Amino acid sequence: GDSVTQMEGPVTLSEEAFLTINCTYTATGYPSLFWYVQYPGEGLQLLLKATKADDKGSNKGFEATYRKETTSFHLEKGSVQVSDSAVYFCALSDASGGSYIPTFGRGTSLIVHP
């Protein structure tokens, strides 16, 4: 079955540091890829997505590129802020029996210190 693997957290950074959160996937089909963010006490929010190979999704300074050859979708940001502290989830959406079911990774906690 499909799966998503994320780097273990927490990732602890100082403000304005460079961020990378690694994500790799296995899928039987040709999935769409997503990053979601979850702030404490809230549901998940879509951060960015990419739907085909070499697509780059971007939003709020975050970027991720769909790499089919390495089955990866790493999240990056050039300069993190304290307000970026949250849990980040990598996810894919692949066909399963006529519908498209998202599969999520375990999440990576990001802590940004002033």
Added chain:
Amino acid sequence: DAGVTQSPTHLIKTRGQHVTLRCSPISGHKSVSWYQQVLGQGPQFIFQYYEKEERGRGNFPDRFSARQFPNYSSELNVNALLLGDSALYLCASSLVGGRDQPQHFGDGTRLSIL
């Protein structure tokens, strides 16, 4: 526009009881999915409904059931509650449930089993 709304926000039950969780999707969204999120893990897919028909089912026991109403709202029912059912239950909606469709999440219902 209102986002995905879930009720109740918190619920405490005892083992063996039954629970019903409710979800109203974003206006115009016809697909609703349910997820279970255990602390420290990513969301695990339970069900997906589209136009009142079940389109997908995750690896959960028959104690879990759901339905979607003509107004596209949805209920998740869990019978014979176990301690292991304690989790955050998330509802998500999307326009049509396609491969490229991101999920729009509610803030969840926190279910505690005593």
